[in-house]
Amino acid sequence: MARNRAYHDRIAEVSRRSVEKSSNYIVFSDVHLGADLVQHVRPWTLKRLKQAARVDRDLCAMIDLYRAHADPEHPWRLVIAGDLVDFIGMSIAPEMGFEGELNDEEREYGLGSTEAQATAKMRAVAKRHGHVFEKLAGFVADGHAIALVRGNHDIDFHWASAQRAFIEALVDHRPELSDDVDARTQFEARVEFFPWFFYVEGLLYVEHGHQFDAMCSYHHLLAPVSPLDPRRICWSFSDLLLRQIVRPTPGVGSEGHESRGIADYVRFGVSLGIRGAAKLFYRYVSATLSALGRWRAYVGEKAAAIQREHERQLDALAGRMRIGAEKFRAIAALWPRPVTSGGLPVLRSMFIDRMLFLSAAATIVTVTGLLIPAAYWAPLSLGLLAMSAGYWVWSARARHRDVDPRVQMHLAASYSAKVLPSRYVVMGHTHEPVAERVADDVTYVNLGNWGVDDVDGPPGDEPPRTHLVLRWVGDRAEAAFLKWNPGEAPVPA
Structure with a gap:
């Protein structure tokens, strides 16, 4: 944990912004770069990679559009509200050099969540989606900035080396920085990582929203490591299900499970035939036992030590942002207990x-x-x-x-704006775009999703590609909630 502190200190110094009107803002979420890197357990998806390429093409076009329509007095700050990179959803075959640190789960389902493995995943994403990184690098080189808020699918940005690999992927596309130390330092300073939320005082509060989802939340958001092995992230129950059931099973997608019942899953199992149903049952039991093991791991001194580290990180973050730590804890008090906090919730979810x-x-x-x-x-x-x-x-x-966080997120938006005054409380996570008033002069925006985390989902299953734009016009911030319209200007969502 200590290895990440210096890096986090640098990036969090600027996480509290005042309404100084220094930036205009573009906010989007849930791009899921790397969700197409699943061939280790899902080899048939090679036929569906055109969909991922289309997401890349549209995202690059949007970046170009806003670069061309920048205000020189108010450079853009691109705030990505989580899940830009889909570390959790990737299933990448273990590489040479990792043999000594792989566990059985990683050998079966692909690279996991150690710092070295997360860094390798990040580099694989940058290679697969090079055009996106080229456009983001050009965006930053123009003098604009990027703020990456951590989501549940990119929880691996907890590791400093994974953050470093992201920045290096951008720098690699700007050869002019190689011989100019000052220019490179300034470039890198415009790329920031936020472990919880991004805040512009009085205007904008942005977090991913997964902590309001009991299936996806982490016991210790600011120290999300496992009591069983602190070299690894302690995955949420949703993470386990995605890696161990959804990814290896043909026909199982990552969304819509909140509306399904026992009969739906039984019918699906029968449709797989005897062999397929047996494999699914094995994965079902294995994932359940893994989740129960995490519940037991959170009883004891090792878990208590991680809790203390989380609290220490929270206090340090509050100090750097010059916000009372009690306000952080007031928002955190709204988080439901993770499903893996008890045996009954795990069994109930299954x-x-x-x-x-x-x-x-x-x-x-x-x-x-x-x-x-x-x-x-x-x-x-x-x-x-x-x-x-x-x-x-x-x-x-x-x-x-437990499985449908939408009501909890809506309630949290109203409360968060009271704790940290904001006109716009923005989240992602649900993949369902929403923009509605939740209090006087407070609007809750859910950004929907830009990409999909299931590359072989149903044909025609296109993401909404919605985003929020905030521009300063004189002393007033004008907001527009827009939907990307390929080949044309964005339209109101």
Whole structure:
């Protein structure tokens, strides 16, 4: 953890901005660069890489458009609200040189989350999406700036080496910087990383939003390492499911699970045939056991030490931003407990709790039917039936709260604007664009998504490619929530 402190200190010094009208802002989210690098476990996706190329082409065109329409008095600050790079979703075959540090999970599902492996992933993304990095480098070279807010899919930007690899990928596209130390230093200073949120006092609050999602949140956002192995990120339950079930299973996408029930998954398993269903069941059990292992890992001194480091990082960040730490903690108090905080939430998310409850009830009814008179057995059975129905309804509602964060994010937007005064509270994560008033002079914006994290999703499944633009016109900041329109000017979302 200490290796990252100096780098984080430099980039966080400028994370609190006043409304000094120094910048105009472009804000978008969820590009998922690298979601196409999944061939280690999903080799059939090679046929669908044209979709990823289309995202690159449109993103580059948008960057060019705003470069051409820049205000010399208010250079652009491009704020990317998380998930620019899809470290979690990548399944890259382990490279030579990693043999000594790979665990069994990484050998099966591809490079994982150590600092070295995250850096290798970052370099692979920069190579695959070189045109995007070329355009971003030109954007920064023009005097504009980039602020990267960390999301759940790019939690690996926790590592300083992964951040460094991102910046080096930009510098590589500007050969004029190689012999000009001052110019390179200034260039690099315009690329910043934010572990939680970006804030312009009185105007703009931007975070990814995954901490309001119990399936995707991390126990210790500012120190997201595993108590089992601090060299690795402690993945959320959603991360485990994506790597161990979604990516290796044909026909399983990463979205829409909040609206699916047991019957939907059973039908899907049957459609895979006996062999496919057996593989899916193995992955299902394996991911559940991994999540339960993380729950147990968060009991003990190792987890307590990571919690203390998270609190230390929070206090340090608050000090650098010159904001009271109590305000940070007030926003953090809204975060739901991660699903991996308890055994029951894990089982509930996988429908196992309901299956166990019904199995227990059926066993009791059967056994008591053999042991007690029918006059006692009938009301006991009816009581157990009522209890089972009641538990089923409660469990379904609780699971829905865990897997669908939209209501929690909406409530958090209103509260966050009170804690840290902002006219616009902006998040991503859900892939559903939203712009609505949540309080007097406070607008909640969900940016939707620019790219997809499932390269072989349904045909025609195009992301909305929405983005927020804030420009200073005199003393007033004018906002526009826009949708990219390929070949034409952006249109209102």
